[in-house]
Amino acid sequence: MLDRTSPVSIKIVAERAGVSTATVSNVLNGKTSVSPVFAERVRRAVDDLGYVTDSSASRLRSGRHSLAGVVVPNLTNPMFSAFVSTLECVARQDGFDLLVVSCDNEAEQEAERLRSIRSWRPAGLIVIPCDGALSARLPKGGHPRIVVADRIPDDAGFDLVAVENALAAGAMASHLAAQGYRTCLVAGSTLEISNVRERWDGVAAVAPESVHMVECGLDPAGIHRRLRDRLRQGPRPDALFTLDHVTTLIAYQLLAELEISIPDDMGFASFDDTEWMRLVTPPVTAVRQPVEDMAHAAWAQLMRRMAGGDGAPEHLRLSCAIEIRGSTLRPKREPKNAAA
Amino acid sequence: MLDRTSPVSIKIVAERAGVSTATVSNVLNGKTSVSPVFAERVRRAVDDLGYVTDSSASRLRSGRHSLAGVVVPNLTNPMFSAFVSTLECVARQDGFDLLVVSCDNEAEQEAERLRSIRSWRPAGLIVIPCDGALSARLPKGGHPRIVVADRIPDDAGFDLVAVENALAAGAMASHLAAQGYRTCLVAGSTLEISNVRERWDGVAAVAPESVHMVECGLDPAGIHRRLRDRLRQGPRPDALFTLDHVTTLIAYQLLAELEISIPDDMGFASFDDTEWMRLVTPPVTAVRQPVEDMAHAAWAQLMRRMAGGDGAPEHLRLSCAIEIRGSTLRPKREPKNAAA
DNA sequence: TTGAAAGCGCTAACAG
C-alpha cells in the first residue's frame, strides 16, 4: 500500500528547529552532548510535529533492532494467547515491539510465516512450533536467533523452554490410580506433537497396563467423532485423561452428551488448566502449566542471546502443578490422600 | 540490540547470481520482465542463501507498506484475543504482518504504545481504545490511518466498527422482564467505557424503574468487593446482568460463593459470550457479540482507506445475538416464549 | 558543539 499522508521525517524536524538532522538525532538519542538551547529547540519541534523516529530507518543505519517476533500455532487457544500476552508485556519493558504471527497449526503456513517474519529482521524470534521439524522450515545457513517454547523440536540445537510433560502426566496418572480408577483412557490430538507424546509416555510409564491412548487429531469435528466412537465401543474406561485444551473441551461436552456423569461414571482430568475448569460442577482436575513463567524464561533466554551469549543451547524444563478438583474424586470410595 | 549474524542482503544474492541488484529486485517483484536464464539464476541464489527481502528497506524506498498495527486493552480477555486472532488471519491474507500491542487498559500506556507503534510507519492501525479520549493520544496534525473498533471514541472523526450495544442490552432486559424477573441489578466495569455506558442506557430505556447499576471498576479484587457488598446490602435483586467479561466471571463465582442458586434465587445474564458459559450448569444466557465480524469489518474498512478511500468517517454497528440459556429460565414460572 | 557527507538495503528511473 502506498503511503499518502507521509509522516514527518527528521529533515522536517531539523528545518523547523533550524539545526541539522545530525543534531536532531543526537538530541533524540542522547549520544553526543548538545547545547541546551539547541536541545530545547529540537524538543519543541518534535513535540509540535508529533515526530517519532522511523524505527526501520534507524535500524537500517544503526544495526540496532527493537523488534522481536513470536510465532504460535494459533491465538484462540487460551494457553497460547496467555503466552503471547505475557511476552508482549515483558518485551515492551525491554523496549521491544512484538510481531505476532500464527500458523493455524500447519507446518506449511508456519514456514511461510517464518519467512515473512524474517523479512522484518527481528532481533530474535520466539517460536512454539507446529511440529518437530522446525529446522526444516528455516534457512540452512544461519537463521535468526530463536528460542523455542512449549513444543520440543527434533533438532536439539535450539534454546528451549518447555514444561516437565512426562513428570506431570505421570503424577496425574498416579493420582487417578490412587483414587481407584483402574482403566484410563488417554486422549490427545496426535502423538506427532512432542508434548502430547511426552505426556502419553509419562502416563504409560506409571501405569503400563490399564491405560490406552486415542489420537483424535486437531480438527474439532474429528476429535468429537473419534472420541465418541471410542467411548461407545468396547468396555468403558473408569477415567478419561485429556492431554490438550481442545481435546479437553470437546471431551467434556461429549461426556455430558453421552450422559456420563463425572466423577461417578467416569473420572475426568485434563492437561492444561483453563478458567472454565474451576467454574463447572464438579470442577475439573487439571495439570496447570506455568505459561507466564515459560514466556518470561523464553524472553530472558532470547535477551541473553541478544546480549551476545553464545554458549551451547540451553534446555529448560519448568515443572507443573496438579490441581486436584472434584472431577477425579470418587465420592463412593474413601479417598486415600485427596487434597481440596 | 546489535545484529551479529547479519543476514544476506540483495547485494550478496546479486553477486552470487552474477547480476545486478536491480535484476534481483526485478525477479523478486516481477515488475520488469527478466530473461528466463537470469531469472533462474537469481532464484537459485535466493534459495541457496535463504534470502528474504528486507521489508523495512523495501518500504523505505518504495513507500509500499506491508505492516499494520493493532492496539487492544489487553490480550487475556478472550474477546480481544479472538479479535486479534481474526485480524491476524485476514491481514495475512492481504499480505500484511501485524504488530500487536496491548496497553493494560491504561490511557497512558496506550499513548506510549501508540507512539511506539507509529515508529514502524504502519500502513494503518486498528485500535480498541481504553477510553473515549483516543484523539488526545495522537499527534494533532495528521495521524496514521486508524479504524476504531468495539469501544466508541468521543471524537466522531474516526472510522468505527462496533456493535449495537443498547439494542442488545435492551433486548436482554426485555427477556429478563418476560421471564418474570422484576428487579435487576446491572453490573459493569465503569460507565466511562462507552460501550458499558451504551449497554446500561439500553437496559434503562427498556426498564426504567426496576433496575440499578453498580460500577465495579476494572481491577478484579475491587470488582469482587463492590459486587459482594452490593449483593449483601439492601434487598436482593431478582436478576443480575453483567456487562463485560471480567465482571461476569467474577460475578458468577461470587454467586456460588454466596450460595445464591441460578436461576431460582437469581437470574443471571451476561453481555459477551464465552466458551465456559455453555459448559456450566445451568448454562449462562448471554449476548453474543460478533467479534470475528467486527475484526473483518474493521480490516475491510482499513483496506478501503489504504486504497485511497477518503470519504467521511464511516460508523458501522453490527447486531448481536441473544443466546438464551438456562440461567435466565425460571423453572417455577411458565416461560412465555423461551427458546431452548 | 555542530553540520556535511556517506551509506545501511532496497527499488524507481533511466540509459544503454
Next chain:
DNA sequence: CTGTTAGCGCTTTCAA
C-alpha cells in the same frame, strides 16, 4: 532486457 545511479530516513563518522 540489464545495469548504473540516486535517494527513501536515519545514524555515524569526521572535519570544522
